[in-house]
Amino acid sequence: MPDKISIPVECKLSSAEQSRSMDSNTINEFGIDGFTLMELAASSAAEQIKKLQGTGKSGLFICGKGNNAGDALAAARYLINDTRHNATFFFVLGDDDLSPDAGTNLSLLHKLKNFGADIEFIKDLQDLDEQEFDYVIDGIFGTGLNSDLRGNLPNIVQRINSFSKPVYSMDIPSGLHADTGQILGSCIKADYTFTFGSNKIGLHWKDSRKYTGEVVFCNLPFPSTYREWDAVLINQKLVNSIPVIERTARHKYDGGVVHIMAGSEGLTGAAMMAAKSAWKQGAGAVFLYAPKALLPTYESTLPNIIKIGVGNDSDTIFKKKHAEIIKRNIHNKQGVLLAGPGIGRSSDTGACLVSVLKEQEGPTILDADALSFWENIESSDIPMAQKRKWLLTPHIGEATNYLGAEFKNDYERFKWAQNFSNQSKVSLLIKGNPTFVSLRDGNNFITGYDTFIFSRAGFGDVLSGALAANISISQNVELATVSSLYSAYRRSQEFGESESFGPEHLL
Numbered sequence: 001m002p003d004k005i006s007i008p009v010e011c012k013l014s015s016a017e018q019s020r021s022m023d024s025n026t027i028n029e030f031g032i033d034g035f036t037l038m039e040l041a042a043s044s045a046a047e048q049i050k051k052l053q054g055t056g057k058s059g060l061f062i063c064g065k066g067n068n069a070g071d072a073l074a075a076a077r078y079l080i081n082d083t084r085h086n087a088t089f090f091f092v093l094g095d096d097d098l099s100p101d102a103g104t105n106l107s108l109l110h111k112l113k114n115f116g117a118d119i120e121f122i123k124d125l126q127d128l129d130e131q132e133f134d135y136v137i138d139g140i141f142g143t144g145l146n147s148d149l150r151g152n153l154p155n156i157v158q159r160i161n162s163f164s165k166p167v168y169s170m171d172i173p174s175g176l177h178a179d180t181g182q183i184l185g186s187c188i189k190a191d192y193t194f195t196f197g198s199n200k201i202g203l204h205w206k207d208s209r210k211y212t213g214e215v216v217f218c219n220l221p222f223p224s225t226y227r228e229w230d231a232v233l234i235n236q237k238l239v240n241s242i243p244v245i246e247r248t249a250r251h252k253y254d255g256g257v258v259h260i261m262a263g264s265e266g267l268t269g270a271a272m273m274a275a276k277s278a279w280k281q282g283a284g285a286v287f288l289y290a291p292k293a294l295l296p297t298y299e300s301t302l303p304n305i306i307k308i309g310v311g312n313d314s315d316t317i318f319k320k321k322h323a324e325i326i327k328r329n330i331h332n333k334q335g336v337l338l339a340g341p342g343i344g345r346s347s348d349t350g351a352c353l354v355s356v357l358k359e360q361e362g363p364t365i366l367d368a369d370a371l372s373f374w375e376n377i378e379s380s381d382i383p384m385a386q387k388r389k390w391l392l393t394p395h396i397g398e399a400t401n402y403l404g405a406e407f408k409n410d411y412e413r414f415k416w417a418q419n420f421s422n423q424s425k426v427s428l429l430i431k432g433n434p435t436f437v438s439l440r441d442g443n444n445f446i447t448g449y450d451t452f453i454f455s456r457a458g459f460g461d462v463l464s465g466a467l468a469a470n471i472s473i474s475q476n477v478e479l480a481t482v483s484s485l486y487s488a489y490r491r492s493q494e495f496g497e498s499e500s501f502g503p504e505h506l507l
């Protein structure tokens with residue numbers, strides 16, 4: 001993101017390694033010790049639990065032996081002292097080999113017990129009656145989990161998941177890989193996950209949501225110099241922190257010119273959606289190029305769009321010989337080119353597109369069928385300086401069919417997108433749930449909400465039109481992408497679960 005945009009810290013998504021390095025730099029270089037960090041993490045978690053549970057409740061604290069257990073033990077102390085909770089502790093790996101800070105916290109609890117606090121330590125979950133507690137704290141593993149759960153641990157996790165009481169996970173639901181969201185043997189199903197210091201990327205893949213429940217970020221005082229993150233979460237907080245895209249130009253050509261190469265026989269709907277969307281989003285001028293036989297279809301339906309017929313009256317697809325007129329027009333009114341929706345996959349169309357791309361200087365979005373020509377486009381020595389302004393917007397099928405993508409899960413899809421944009425030097429938005437954006441400058445975004453709608457027909461066309469308009473107005477791909485993605489989501493939210501919700505409602 002540009003410097004003027006300050007990304008909220010909770011939107012910065014970090015890997016386990018990045019989280020560990022922020023922890024250790026803050027402790028060893030900066031000088032805030034680990035016990036203090038744990039204290040801050042635990043007190044914010046306890047504050048949240050107090051809000052959810054109220055006073056005078058009973059907690060069951062399930063602990064491993066690392067610092068994740070330390071978080072749970074320290075949180076218990078706050079709840080016992082401040083909220084009159086009583087606590088039962090179970091150490092799944094025994095309590096004689098705890099990390100130093102977890103050990104200190106355990107000894108503080110022993111002291112509280114001596115002061116008269118209602119604290120119990122149990123050796124087995126089997127005899128425990130669910131009536132004896134109101135909630136469960138999962139402090140088994142955090143970022144230190146390094147392999148599948150060993151021994152009896154999967155059974156313990158299953159037992160915890162069988163309880164009907166709310167489960168609050170410290171940092172990460174135990175068993176979830178902090179990066180990939182993979183389930184390592186078995187995993188706690190939390191109602192809330194309180195994640196400390198850095199928002200872990202693995203909590204935000206689609207399948208992770210089944211285990212994390214609501215993710216609540218609890219900040220720790222890491223100096224910003226040490227902050228490292230792999231991706232930025234797109235949510236309301238992020239959108240609140242970025243400027244609203246508004247067209248300020250007075251003349252229609254002063255800002256926001258969009259050129260659209262879209263539509264072919266039988267696929268004019270996609271072109272119409274994209275053009276209407278670009279116009280609705282506030283582009284000053286939208287040019288829609290159309291093989292001449294299709295012009296009558298657009299004349300009646302697209303009053304605000306400047307339609308430019310190419311070829312002769314019998315042409316229903318773009319052909320190489322149409323490229324000149326398109327290039328000439330783009331040259332006269334420089335702007336963003338959007339190519340692809342409903343354009344068809346004829347090789348003649350591909351040749352036309354390649355020819356146009358060779359001379360297109362401005363930002364370019366390649367969507368839908370345009371991506372089927374990727375191999376030709378790649379091999380047609382278009383200067384890197386031009387490609388750097390491209391945004392490719394495949395859905396998952398287009399990424400695998402045309403861009404050579406291979407992935408088995410969201411994490412691999414995310415890594416593939418990063419590699420692709422890095423190697424091809426183009427930016428990429430891959431629609432799916434979540435949707436990812438990998439910009440060629442290394443910035444990555446993940447939608448923090450359900451984006452399944454983009455897989456339905458028509459929604460992609462509306463998104464690409466909005467993207468083209470927002471890029472043309474803001475001249476800033478990051479800003480435009482985040483705003484377009486989020487405003488489409490907000491519009492879809494307004495319709496709730498309605499069956500009749502269609503892409504036209506996003507316009």
Ligand SMILES: NC(=O)C1=CN([C@@H]2O[C@H](COP(=O)(O)OP(=O)(O)OC[C@H]3O[C@@H](n4cnc5c(N)ncnc54)[C@H](OP(=O)(O)O)[C@@H]3O)[C@@H](O)[C@H]2O)[C@@H](O)CC1
Nearest residue numbers: 034037038066067068141142143144145146147148150171
């Ligand atoms: N550092 C800080 O300042 C702060 C850290 N914070 C908190 O610390 C958490 C990270 O703590 P951590 O690094 O101690 O790791 P953690 O997740 O508790 O577990 C490690 C233990 O589990 C064990 N183990 C691993 N895999 C296993 C398996 N498959 N099956 C069985 N055992 C297995 C492993 O044993 P080992 O394999 O080494 O023998 C080791 O003993 C972090 O998520 C956050 O909650 C916050 O308080 C903020 C300040």
Ligand SMILES: [K+]
Nearest residue numbers: 141170172174
């Ligand atoms: K945990």
